Amino acid sequence: MTASSSTPSRERAAVADACRRLGAEGLLIGTAGNVSVRVDDRVAITATGAVLAALTPDQVTVVDLDGKHIEGSYEPTSELELHLGVYRRYGTGAVVHTHAPHATAVSCVLDELPCIHYQLLALGGTVRVAPYATFGTPELAGSVLTALEGRSAALMANHGAVTHAVTLDQAVEHALLLEWACGVYQRAASMGTPRFLDEQQQLAVIEAAIARNYGTTRPMPPAQEENRGSR
Numbered sequence: 001m002t003a004s005s006s007t008p009s010r011e012r013a014a015v016a017d018a019c020r021r022l023g024a025e026g027l028l029i030g031t032a033g034n035v036s037v038r039v040d041d042r043v044a045i046t047a048t049g050a051v052l053a054a055l056t057p058d059q060v061t062v063v064d065l066d067g068k069h070i071e072g073s074y075e076p077t078s079e080l081e082l083h084l085g086v087y088r089r090y091g092t093g094a095v096v097h098t099h100a101p102h103a104t105a106v107s108c109v110l111d112e113l114p115c116i117h118y119q120l121l122a123l124g125g126t127v128r129v130a131p132y133a134t135f136g137t138p139e140l141a142g143s144v145l146t147a148l149e150g151r152s153a154a155l156m157a158n159h160g161a162v163t164h165a166v167t168l169d170q171a172v173e174h175a176l177l178l179e180w181a182c183g184v185y186q187r188a189a190s191m192g193t194p195r196f197l198d199e200q201q202q203l204a205v206i207e208a209a210i211a212r213n214y215g216t217t218r219p220m221p222p223a224q225e226e227n228r229g230s231r
């Protein structure tokens, strides 16, 4: 069964929700940026020319992994090949591309964002800056795919940022984290020469995170729960 373009599927609604959230957080300006989610061999992706902060599900187009149109009334984003390339090479579940201000500023200066904070390890540590190429070109898609090797994020020189993850929520969180880290870098660099975590410090963070199951909520240990209950 194929849903009609007037009956947006769950994925199209999820992409619209993600865009509105990224817009509210200041990461999507006007029509710049694009977001997609993959379910099996279907990719729901934002339409070209749509105002992303106010995106509606009918402005999300569904294509297959070769870019063939499946559902939706609007042409997909000009960065379609970049998104499809990330799915093909990394088998991921969602891709977010923004022209977020801090990430874009950093992409104009650095060749790589060093590991300025341990939270960057959630993206793979240092974040590479893919060399500049015209938007929507295979050259740009190729250099971004290379920059993403072993990472969940990359910056695009004089352009913006891209993140990916297994779920759309995670890809959005990665975009927010990268933007925050780029902001921290800029503020730190404005005061002096920032310190960065070296490889040993990064490794220790990864070991501690694994040991403590960092980033997940956990129920209180039974003993403490009993203490609280007896008060």
Ligand SMILES: [Zn+2]
Residues within 6 Å of the ligand: 032, 033, 079, 097, 098, 099, 135, 159, 160
């Ligand atoms: Zn762009």
